[in-house]
Amino acid sequence: MTQRPYHIETMISAKAIAARIEDLAKEIRQAYRDTDKIVVVGLLRGSFVFIADLVRELEMNVEVDFLEASSYGSGTESSREVKILKDLRGPIEGRDVLVVEDIVDTGHTLSAVLKLLQSRNPRKLETIALLDKPARREVDLKATWTGFEIPDAFVVGYGIDFAQANRNLPFIGSVVFDDEVPEAGGKA
Numbered sequence: 001m002t003q004r005p006y007h008i009e010t011m012i013s014a015k016a017i018a019a020r021i022e023d024l025a026k027e028i029r030q031a032y033r034d035t036d037k038i039v040v041v042g043l044l045r046g047s048f049v050f051i052a053d054l055v056r057e058l059e060m061n062v063e064v065d066f067l068e069a070s071s072y073g074s075g076t077e078s079s080r081e082v083k084i085l086k087d088l089r090g091p092i093e094g095r096d097v098l099v100v101e102d103i104v105d106t107g108h109t110l111s112a113v114l115k116l117l118q119s120r121n122p123r124k125l126e127t128i129a130l131l132d133k134p135a136r137r138e139v140d141l142k143a144t145w146t147g148f149e150i151p152d153a154f155v156v157g158y159g160i161d162f163a164q165a166n167r168n169l170p171f172i173g174s175v176v177f178d179d180e181v182p183e184a185g186g187k188a
């Protein structure tokens with residue numbers, strides 16, 4: 001399948017992401033201050049870079065586990081079934097859990113994941129999302145911590161892909177299709 005030509009415009013620089021993560025890590029440490037150890041649950045695959053940077057800023061005991069929920073195409077149905085493709089390796093009953101998501105968009109994924117994890121009776125269950133697109137929300141939900149609120153654009157980079165490409169970009173950028181870019185200067 002041929003890909004429509006596109007380019008990527010920087011939305012959030014690597015430097016801005018690093019600074020925000022430092023602040024978020026301080027808030028998280030504070031919120032979990034009476035805890036021995038937290039279980040960081042990363043939602044694959046988009047959050048893998050964010051988790052790697054976040055846990056290195058968390059000066060506390062951390063375990064890392066991963067969960068993969070099914071992603072979906074660009075459909076707009078308001079009720080979607082979210083399937084668990086890869087479950088956690090360890091139990092979370094009685095544990096202090098922090099779920100790490102790349103983007104909260106409609107909210108269906110995080111909502112389904114939280115429902116599942118809550119049923120396993122953790123002691124504490126909080127969430128952090130690097131990005132939030134409030135304009136797209138279909139489920140009433142907000143992560144405990146949010147890195148950046150962004151407009152309704154399709155973003156890539158910093159772990160987040162477009163057709164499996166661009167995950168390795170160190171910044172967050174928006175995908176702009178070349179045939180949608182207005183011509184410079186336009187017509188008189």
Ligand code: 5GP
Nearest residue numbers: 103104105106107108109153154155160161
């Ligand atoms: P939600 O269930 O909140 O609608 O969707 C969350 C998931 O959709 C994210 O974890 C991510 O995988 C995907 N997603 C939402 N917005 C974007 C985007 O702008 N770019 C990419 N690559 N994935 C997105």
